[in-house]
Amino acid sequence: MPEERPYHHGNLRAALLDAAERGLRERGADQLALRDLAREIGVSHAAPRRHFPNRQALLDALAVAGFARLDTALRTALEGAGEDFASRVRATMTAYTRFATENAALLELMYTSKHRPDATPIVEAAEAPFRLMNELILQGQAQGMLQAGDPTRIGIVLFATLQGIAALINGNLVAPELLDDLVETAVEQFAHGAAPGGLSQVR
Structure with a gap:
């Protein structure tokens, strides 16, 4: 029996x-x-x-929980950073890439699920971490550290950089222990490229 x-x-x-x-x-x-x-x-x-x-409902719940965890990771990093823009950019970029490399399969599910029809709860969950990163761009612009203009355009470049670093590590093309150095280089290059006049103001 x-x-x-x-x-x-x-x-x-x-x-x-x-x-x-x-x-x-x-x-x-x-x-x-x-x-x-x-x-x-x-x-x-x-x-x-x-x-x-059903199985799809479980996967959707996983994606929603993943975005909530990403938001928490970013907020925790910002709370521990200094008030200056450089520290906040560095903390955000480090927190995102660590989450993305430590939770590679979950992150992939989060983004693929977000674009499925009827994925409203996932889209809403994704708004919080992306709003946080957008606010960081706006802070940089307000302080004169980033060029004026559409913050979305600057944010896309930042996001693409983070995703690229994570993809290289997750694809075993770059050793995970190089993450912090790569992020540091990315911070410097982002600051240089996005600063007014193309001159780095983040040290």
Whole structure:
């Protein structure tokens, strides 16, 4: 007679998300299944449907949680940085690239899920960290550290730089221990290219 598994769990939703993120990292999104996750955390195969009616709902919840964690990581980094713009840029860029390299599979899910139809909760969750980075650009412009103009254009260049560094490390093209040095170089080059007149004002 098969072993009966409990239907209830102390914090089933959190346990499912934790197990799903482990599975995402180890096996990829295509291999995630609610039944397998239920078995892993020791509940009945029907129990997960109390929180996630299907696999896509679970993946969407993972993406939303990922953007919330990214926002927390950026805010924590900024809280520990100095008031000057240089320190805040450096802290933000370091926090983002560390998150992106330590959570590569999750980050990929976050961005691919964001562009799926009916992904409104994910789009809304993504607004917080991107708003934070946009505010940083606006601060730099207000202090005369960055050139005036459309902050979105400057932000895209910054974001592309961060994504590029993360992609090189995640693709095993660059050693992870070089991350901090790469970020430092990126800060200097970003400041030089985006400063008024193209002259670096961030040291």
